Amino acid sequence: xLTRVLxxxxxxxxxxxxxxxxxGGGGLDETINQIFADYTSWYVAIIFADLPGTNFSWIxxxxxxxxxxxxxxFGFIQFKGFVHSIKLVKGDYSDPNDAGEVSHFQALATAxxxxxxxxxxxxxxxxxxxxGPGATxxxxxxxxxxxATKFTECTLGVKYRNEYPDGTVSGGPMYYMVKGFxxxxxxxxxxxxxIFCIFTILGALGGGNMFxxxxxxxxxxxxxxxxxxxxxxxxxxxxxxxxxAGGLKSIARVTEKVVPFMGIFxxxxxxxxxxxNYDEILWAFGQIFEGAFTGLGxxxxxxxxxxxxxRRAAFSNEAGIGxxxxxxxxxxxxxxxxxxxxxxxxxxxxxxxxCTMTALVIVITGVLQQDPETGLYVWNAxxxxxxxxxxxxxxxxxxxxxxxxxxxxxxxxxxxxxLFAFSTMLSWSYYGMKAVTxxxxxxxxxxxxxxxIFCLFIIIGSAASLGPVIDFSDxxxxxxxxxxxxxxxxxxxxxxxxxxxxxxRLRAGEIKKYQ
Amino acid sequence: MPEKLVVGYDGSAAAKRALDFAVAVxxxxxxxxxIAHVLEWSPYSFLTPEELEERHVRxxxxxxxxxxxxxxxxxxxxxxxxIEIETVMRYGHSAEVLLSIAKDNGxxxxxxxxDGQGRLAARMFGSTAANLIQVAPxxxxxxx
Numbered sequence: 001x002l003t004r005v006l007x008x009x010x011x012x013x014x015x016x017x018x019x020x021x022x023x024g025g026g027g028l029d030e031t032i033n034q035i036f037a038d039y040t041s042w043y044v045a046i047i048f049a050d051l052p053g054t055n056f057s058w059i060x061x062x063x064x065x066x067x068x069x070x071x072x073x074f075g076f077i078q079f080k081g082f083v084h085s086i087k088l089v090k091g092d093y094s095d096p097n098d099a100g101e102v103s104h105f106q107a108l109a110t111a112x113x114x115x116x117x118x119x120x121x122x123x124x125x126x127x128x129x130x131x132g133p134g135a136t137x138x139x140x141x142x143x144x145x146x147x148a149t150k151f152t153e154c155t156l157g158v159k160y161r162n163e164y165p166d167g168t169v170s171g172g173p174m175y176y177m178v179k180g181f182x183x184x185x186x187x188x189x190x191x192x193x194x195i196f197c198i199f200t201i202l203g204a205l206g207g208g209n210m211f212x213x214x215x216x217x218x219x220x221x222x223x224x225x226x227x228x229x230x231x232x233x234x235x236x237x238x239x240x241x242x243x244x245a246g247g248l249k250s251i252a253r254v255t256e257k258v259v260p261f262m263g264i265f266x267x268x269x270x271x272x273x274x275x276x277n278y279d280e281i282l283w284a285f286g287q288i289f290e291g292a293f294t295g296l297g298x299x300x301x302x303x304x305x306x307x308x309x310x311r312r313a314a315f316s317n318e319a320g321i322g323x324x325x326x327x328x329x330x331x332x333x334x335x336x337x338x339x340x341x342x343x344x345x346x347x348x349x350x351x352x353x354x355c356t357m358t359a360l361v362i363v364i365t366g367v368l369q370q371d372p373e374t375g376l377y378v379w380n381a382x383x384x385x386x387x388x389x390x391x392x393x394x395x396x397x398x399x400x401x402x403x404x405x406x407x408x409x410x411x412x413x414x415x416x417x418x419l420f421a422f423s424t425m426l427s428w429s430y431y432g433m434k435a436v437t438x439x440x441x442x443x444x445x446x447x448x449x450x451x452x453i454f455c456l457f458i459i460i461g462s463a464a465s466l467g468p469v470i471d472f473s474d475x476x477x478x479x480x481x482x483x484x485x486x487x488x489x490x491x492x493x494x495x496x497x498x499x500x501x502x503x504x505r506l507r508a509g510e511i512k513k514y515q
Numbered sequence: 516m517p518e519k520l521v522v523g524y525d526g527s528a529a530a531k532r533a534l535d536f537a538v539a540v541x542x543x544x545x546x547x548x549x550i551a552h553v554l555e556w557s558p559y560s561f562l563t564p565e566e567l568e569e570r571h572v573r574x575x576x577x578x579x580x581x582x583x584x585x586x587x588x589x590x591x592x593x594x595x596x597x598i599e600i601e602t603v604m605r606y607g608h609s610a611e612v613l614l615s616i617a618k619d620n621g622x623x624x625x626x627x628x629x630d631g632q633g634r635l636a637a638r639m640f641g642s643t644a645a646n647l648i649q650v651a652p653x654x655x656x657x658x659x
Contacts, residue, residue: 100574101570114564169568169571
């Protein structure tokens with residue numbers, strides 16, 4: 001089975017590569033697009049289908065409703081436990097004798113560098129460009145609720161991880177599906193796990209790889225002037241291969257160290273821009289609130305803003321998708337709930353802080369065109385978004401907004417985007433790898449096959465605008481969420497049990513504080 | 516209360532000089548020695564997912580290696596010295612960990628070596644010796 005599945009993927013990758021080298025999407029490129037679309041478009045249509053009578057995809061609602069249910073079920077854990085989460089990350093409850101093991105901070109930082117990325121920079125611009133400033137409000141709301149989802153999945157990830165005799169650990173939804181279902185006497189855990197792993201592998205190749213490579217190239221060619229995408233692809237693929245297969249760990253380490261600083265730098269620059277326009281901050285928040293409930297001229301009004309905001313939050317912080325549960329499961333802790341507490345900070349940092357910064361800067365710098373008389377945004381019905389200077393959208397809109405304040409920012413933003421994309425790719429290569437080894441067992445052949453395919457897909461991703469392929473892989477990413485969230489619903493009583501015990505012990509002072 | 520010395524020891528030449536000094540002091544004062552080996556580690560560093568996964572194993576290996584190459588030789592060397600010896604291995608920031616070991620053991624003095632290289636890193640971030648001098652609540656001896 002392994003050879004057949006992976007072989008088919010490899011064949012697809014090899015087929016596509018030479019065609020893409022020609023650029024421009026002639027002949028073979030088009031053919032692949034067509035064949036791929038014929039076979040997959042029905043699935044994409046199902047996953048991204050809009051709810052009847054709206055343009056709100058059910059998958060975004062699925063994630064938001066899940067977040068809301070977990071929030072209520074765990075009694076607003078993200079607010080009540082927020083301070084405790086920060087204390088855990090700071091190491092207040094860490095036994096100094098366990099120093100040298102993975103700390104809460106490290107698990108959080110690693111998981112974050114997998115999620116913070118294009119969504120925060122490009123995705124927000126798309127949301128605000130279509131949904132107006134009000135989208136920001138709904139994005140923040142969805143981000144706040146999403147914290148409870150992360151809490152649930154990461155607690156389970158740690159509780160049901162596998163620890164091997166050699167001391168390494170493997171965790172993630174596939175493990176809690178099998179072991180957790182068994183604990184609750186539910187059938188089908190293994191089936192869930194296998195389906196989840198298949199989606200994870202495909203999602204890793206798509207949203208976690210091709211989409212990232214594609215956007216990285218778009219940024220680079222925007223700054224360096226247009227050049228063929230396969231060049232970016234080959235360079236990225238070679239570097240990635242050297243890292244994930246060649247054991248060139250130093251690059252991965254450098255990336256892991258640089259990316260957090262890039263994130264901090266991005267937030268700092270945003271704050272500086274906001275402070276320079278301090279007299280307009282209140283106005284910007286006013287726009288966000290007003291837009292949230294009226295739309296301020298965007299298509300669909302109130303719902304238009306809401307849909308965009310919910311969508312962006314759900315797609316940006318990966319709450320419910322299950323990837324974070326894989327990253328968090330390596331932490332060394334006696335109480336799995338503590339990792340849940342730590343993980344709930346992730347959507348907060350990703351969505352509530354970083355995404356909001358981007359949105360505020362876009363609103364405050366006035367790159368979205370507004371009718372001075374009515375105060376409404378000028379709607380470009382043809383493009384389906386708010387008019388902007390030069391008609392820019394996505395990451396270019398973000399770039400334009402920051403350039404209003406600092407003309408030197410776009411090249412730096414391009415570097416950040418490439419680095420964010422690269423670190424997201426590295427993280428997803430790991431998640432994909434975990435799914436491969438779960439399905440096919442550990443082994444050099446399986447691992448190398450997957451890593452090779454992964455790198456070939458980088459070239460495809462950056463060389464072409466293979467719309468259907470990228471749509472399909474995004475659909476896979478959200479298919480992970482369908483399977484994972486069902487599992488979370490079934491397993492949430494277990495998390496509740498863990499949480500109740502922990503809170504009781506914490507109140508009784510049985511959890512030792514070291515600092 | 517009998518004197519107890521904590522010696523920061525990593526097997527380097529400077530650490531050996533510090534230990535020799537501490538042994539001489541201990542013999543003269545009939546003191547005991549805690550040999551502390553600190554593996555430099557920050558819980559706030561950034562790791563890749565693979566590193567997270569392997570961390571527990573690596574930690575065990577690092578401790579085994581330190582035991583074999585740093586702690587065991589020194590134990591053997593001092594076996595016949597007649598001095599009461601304890602050994603501790605801990606992860607963390609050198610100066611902080613030495614202080615906490617000293618506190619835990621009720622030590623009366625900390626002895627560390629100094630390599631005297633005056634490296635740029637030491638100038639910028641402060642050496643273990645310099646950190647100890649600034650914050651230690653008990654006497655410290657820096658052996659050049």
